[in-house]
Amino acid sequence: MGILFMNRIISSAGMRCFATTGKYPKTFEKLLIANRGEISRRIQSTCKKMGIKTVAIYSDADRHAMFVKEADEAYRIGPPQSGQSYLRMDLILDIAKKSKAQAVHPGYGFLSENMTFCKLLTDNSITFVGPPHYAIHAMGDKIESKKLAKKSNVNTIPGFMGEVKDTTEARKIANEIGYPVMVKASAGGGGKGMRIAWNDKEVDLGFRLSRDEAISSFGDGRLLIEKFIETPRHIEFQILGDQQGNYVYLPERECSVQRRNQKVVEEAPSVVMDPATRHAMGTQACMMAKACGYYTTGTCEFLMDKYKKFFFLEMNTRLQVEHPVTEMITGIDLVEQMILTAAGHPLSYKQADVKILGHACEYRIYAEDPSRKFLPSIGFLEKYQEPVTRDGMRIDTGVQEGSEISMYYDPMISKLVCWGENRPQALSRLSNALEEYVIKGVIHNAGFGRSIINNETFKGGEYSTAFIPKFYKDGFFGEKMTPTDNKLLALMAFKVAQMQDKQTHLQGIKYPEHNESLNPLYCIVGGNTFKLTHDFENGHYDIETIEGGKVAKTEKVRSCEVQMHGEALMKASVIDDEQDGSVAKNVQYMETKNGYKHCFYYNGTHCEVEVYNEEQYKLKKYMAVFKARDTSKMILSPMPGAIVSVSVQPGSIVVDGQELLVVEAMKMQNVIRAEKEGKIKAVKIKKGQSVAVDEVLIEYEQTTFHFFTFRVTYR
Numbered sequence: 109m110g111i112l113f114m115n116r117i118i119s120s121a122g123m124r125c126f127a128t129t130g131k132y133p134k135t136f137e138k139l140l141i142a143n144r145g146e147i148s149r150r151i152q153s154t155c156k157k158m159g160i161k162t163v164a165i166y167s168d169a170d171r172h173a174m175f176v177k178e179a180d181e182a183y184r185i186g187p188p189q190s191g192q193s194y195l196r197m198d199l200i201l202d203i204a205k206k207s208k209a210q211a212v213h214p215g216y217g218f219l220s221e222n223m224t225f226c227k228l229l230t231d232n233s234i235t236f237v238g239p240p241h242y243a244i245h246a247m248g249d250k251i252e253s254k255k256l257a258k259k260s261n262v263n264t265i266p267g268f269m270g271e272v273k274d275t276t277e278a279r280k281i282a283n284e285i286g287y288p289v290m291v292k293a294s295a296g297g298g299g300k301g302m303r304i305a306w307n308d309k310e311v312d313l314g315f316r317l318s319r320d321e322a323i324s325s326f327g328d329g330r331l332l333i334e335k336f337i338e339t340p341r342h343i344e345f346q347i348l349g350d351q352q353g354n355y356v357y358l359p360e361r362e363c364s365v366q367r368r369n370q371k372v373v374e375e376a377p378s379v380v381m382d383p384a385t386r387h388a389m390g391t392q393a394c395m396m397a398k399a400c401g402y403y404t405t406g407t408c409e410f411l412m413d414k415y416k417k418f419f420f421l422e423m424n425t426r427l428q429v430e431h432p433v434t435e436m437i438t439g440i441d442l443v444e445q446m447i448l449t450a451a452g453h454p455l456s457y458k459q460a461d462v463k464i465l466g467h468a469c470e471y472r473i474y475a476e477d478p479s480r481k482f483l484p485s486i487g488f489l490e491k492y493q494e495p496v497t498r499d500g501m502r503i504d505t506g507v508q509e510g511s512e513i514s515m516y517y518d519p520m521i522s523k524l525v526c527w528g529e530n531r532p533q534a535l536s537r538l539s540n541a542l543e544e545y546v547i548k549g550v551i552h553n554a555g556f557g558r559s560i561i562n563n564e565t566f567k568g569g570e571y572s573t574a575f576i577p578k579f580y581k582d583g584f585f586g587e588k589m590t591p592t593d594n595k596l597l598a599l600m601a602f603k604v605a606q607m608q609d610k611q612t613h614l615q616g617i618k619y620p621e622h623n624e625s626l627n628p629l630y631c632i633v634g635g636n637t638f639k640l641t642h643d644f645e646n647g648h649y650d651i652e653t654i655e656g657g658k659v660a661k662t663e664k665v666r667s668c669e670v671q672m673h674g675e676a677l678m679k680a681s682v683i684d685d686e687q688d689g690s691v692a693k694n695v696q697y698m699e700t701k702n703g704y705k706h707c708f709y710y711n712g713t714h715c716e717v718e719v720y721n722e723e724q725y726k727l728k729k730y731m732a733v734f735k736a737r738d739t740s741k742m743i744l745s746p747m748p749g750a751i752v753s754v755s756v757q758p759g760s761i762v763v764d765g766q767e768l769l770v771v772e773a774m775k776m777q778n779v780i781r782a783e784k785e786g787k788i789k790a791v792k793i794k795k796g797q798s799v800a801v802d803e804v805l806i807e808y809e810q811t812t813f814h815f816f817t818f819r820v821t822y823r
Contacts, residue, residue, distance in 0.1 A: 676696050
C-alpha cells in the first residue's frame with residue numbers, strides 16, 4: 109500500500125477524512141471490536157474505509173452510545189461492571205462465533221494486553237489484531253520484558269527482575285534499590301496499579317493498592333519494584349512489525365506532562381530529540397520487538413535524563429491512546445497497518461520511507477476536576493459543543509450531547525489533536541481550539557489544558573515528568589481574573605441581558621425597541637461593581653467602576669460585537685479607548701440563575717456576574733445573605749464511586765494520617781485519610797455501597813476534626 113498520507117482536516121466522528129489510495133489487499137470480511145467509546149469508533153472508521161464490516165459489543169451502560177449505533181452489528185455483553193462485561197473472554201468469544209467475525213481488535217485497555225485472550229481467539233481460529241500471545245507474554249508483562257531487555261543489551265532501569273511476593277519482600281527490595289521506588293503492576297498500563305514510594309510505610313500502602321487495582325483492571329495482581337527516576341522526560345517509540353520479520357520505528361512521542369502517572373499532553377516529535385539519539389532509541393525499540401517475534405503495532409517507552417541517557421521502561425503491546433499524534437506527522441494509519449499485518453501482509457515500506465511531517469500535539473479532554481486533585485466527574489453532557497473545525501485539527505470522541513459519563517469507565521470525553529508545520533503553530537491551534545470547547549453537565553479539564561499549552565516553560569520545551577507537580581502542585585483553579593477580564597465579563601453579562609430581553613420580545617411580550625429598564629445595568633463580578641450604560645445610537649458603552657457607592661473611574665468601550673456559535677460560545681470583538689484595533693475574546697455563557705446571576709466559563713474559570721437594574725441595585729442591600737451548609741463535622745466524598753473498604757467505626761479515635769476508607773472510581777482506588785485527631789460519631793457508608801460526590805461519609809464528634817486528605821493515582 110505504501111505510506112498513506114491523510115488529510116489534515118479530520119472530523120469529530122473519527123478519521124473519516126483519510127485519503128484512500130485504492131483497493132486494499134484481502135484481510136477480513138468482518139471484525140469484532142472488543143472495546144468501547146472513542147477507540148471503538150476509531151477502529152470502525154478504518155474498517156469502513158477498508159470495506160470490513162464491524163461488530164460492536166456493549167454493556168448496559170453503553171447501550172445508547174455512538175459506537176453501538178454506528179457499528180454494522182452490536183451485541184450486549186453484560187452489566188456495566190467491566191469484570192462482568194468487557195473483560196468476559198468467554199462471552200466475547202461466543203459473540204465472535206455467533207457474528208462470524210474472523211478477527212478481533214482489542215483497542216487499548218481491557219483485554220488488549222491479555223495473553224490468555226489472544227491465545228483463546230487463536231485456538232478458535234479467530235485472528236487477534238495485535239501481537240502473538242507469546243510476544244504479549246514477553247513484552248506486555250513488565251517483569252518478563254525487563255529480563256528480555258537486559259538479555260538483549262537494551263538500557264534498563266535498576267530494579268528487581270521478578271515478582272514481588274508480599275510487603276515484607278517489597279520493603280526489603282526497596283531498601284536494597286534505594287528510595288524513591290516505583291511499585292507497579294506487571295500487567296497492563298495506563299497509569300493503573302502504580303505508586304511511588306519514598307519510605308517503608310508508603311511501600312506497604314503502594315503494594316496493597318497497586319495489587320488491588322491491577323487485579324480489578326487486568327485480572328493480574330503481580331507486582332514489580334524498580335528505581336524511580338526523578339524529573340525525567342517520558343519518550344516513547346511506535347514500532348511496526350510484520351510476520352515476515354520486518355520492523356520500522358516511527359518518530360518519537362513525548363509524553364512527559366502527566367498526572368497520576370497518566371499522560372495529559374502528548375506531542376511529536378520531541379523538542380529535545382536529535383537524529384543520533386532518535387536512531388539509537390528507535391533501534392533499541394526494534395531490537396526488543398525482534399527478540400520476541402513481535403508483529404503489528406507496539407510502543408516502547410523510555411525515560412530520558414537531562415544528559416539524554418535513556419532507559420527502557422516498558423512496552424505496551426497494543427495501540428496507544430495517543431496514537432493520533434504519530435498518524436498526524438507521518439500520514440500512516442496505524443489501525444490500517446495493524447489489520448494488514450495481522451492478516452499476514454508484509455510492511456510495504458522501509459525505515460528510510462518514514463518521514464517527519466511537521467509537528468502534532470494532543471490533549472485529552474476529561475470529565476474531571478483539576479481543582480480537586482483531578483477527581484472524576486460523572487453525569488450527563490447537558491451541552492457538548494466541539495471547537496470550530498479548522499486546518500490541522502482532529503477530534504476523536506465517543507460521546508455527543510446527552511451522553512453519560514459513567515462511574516464505571518475512564519472519564520475521557522475526547523482527544524483533541526492539532527497539527528502544524530512547526531511546533532508554535534501546532535500549539536497555537538491547540539490553544540485556540542481548547543478555548544472553544546463547550547461542556548456542561550460535568551466538570552472538565554479543557555481550561556487546564558489551555559493553561560499548560562500557554563505555560564512559558566512548556567512552550568520553551570524545557571519540561572519533564574515533574575511539570576504538573578511543579579506548576580500545579582495544588583491543582584488548577586482557573587486563571588486569575590484581571591480587572592480587564594472582569595470588565596469583559598460585565599460587558600458580556602450586559603449583552604446576555606439584552607439578548608434575553610430581545611428573546612422575550614420575540615415570544616410575544618411587548619417591550620419598547622430599547623428596554624430602558626435594562627439601561628443602565630449594575631454588574632458585580634470578582635468583588636468589583638460596574639455600572640454599564642449603552643448609547644444605542646452610536647453603540648458606545650460607558651463603564652463606571654463603583655467603589656464605596658461612588659464612581660471611582662469611567663471608561664468607554666467604542667464597540668462590542670458578539671457572534672454566537674451555538675447557544676453558549678460568545679465570540680466577542682471589543683474596541684475601547686485604549687486600543688487602536690479590536691480585541692477578540694471567547695467567552696462561554698453557561699446559564700442564568702434566579703434571573704439575575706449570569707454564569708460564564710472564561711480562561712478555564714467558572715465566573716458568576718450578578719446583574720441588577722437601577723431599582724434592583726438600590727434594594728440589594730436589603731436582600732438576605734446566603735449561608736453555606738455547615739459541613740464542619742462531616743467528611744464528604746470527594747468523588748463518585750464505590751466503597752472498597754471502611755477502616756473505622758463509631759467511637760473510633762483517629763490520628764493524623766490514619767486511613768479512614770477507600771473509594772474506587774474509574775477502576776482506581778483512592779485512600780481518604782484523617783488529617784487531625786478526633787472521634788468518629790457516625791459512619792454513613794458500608795463496603796460495596798455506591799456514593800455520589802459530596803455525599804456524607806463520616807461524621808465527627810468535634811467540629812475541629814473534620815479535615816481530610818486523599819491520595820489519587822488512578823488512570
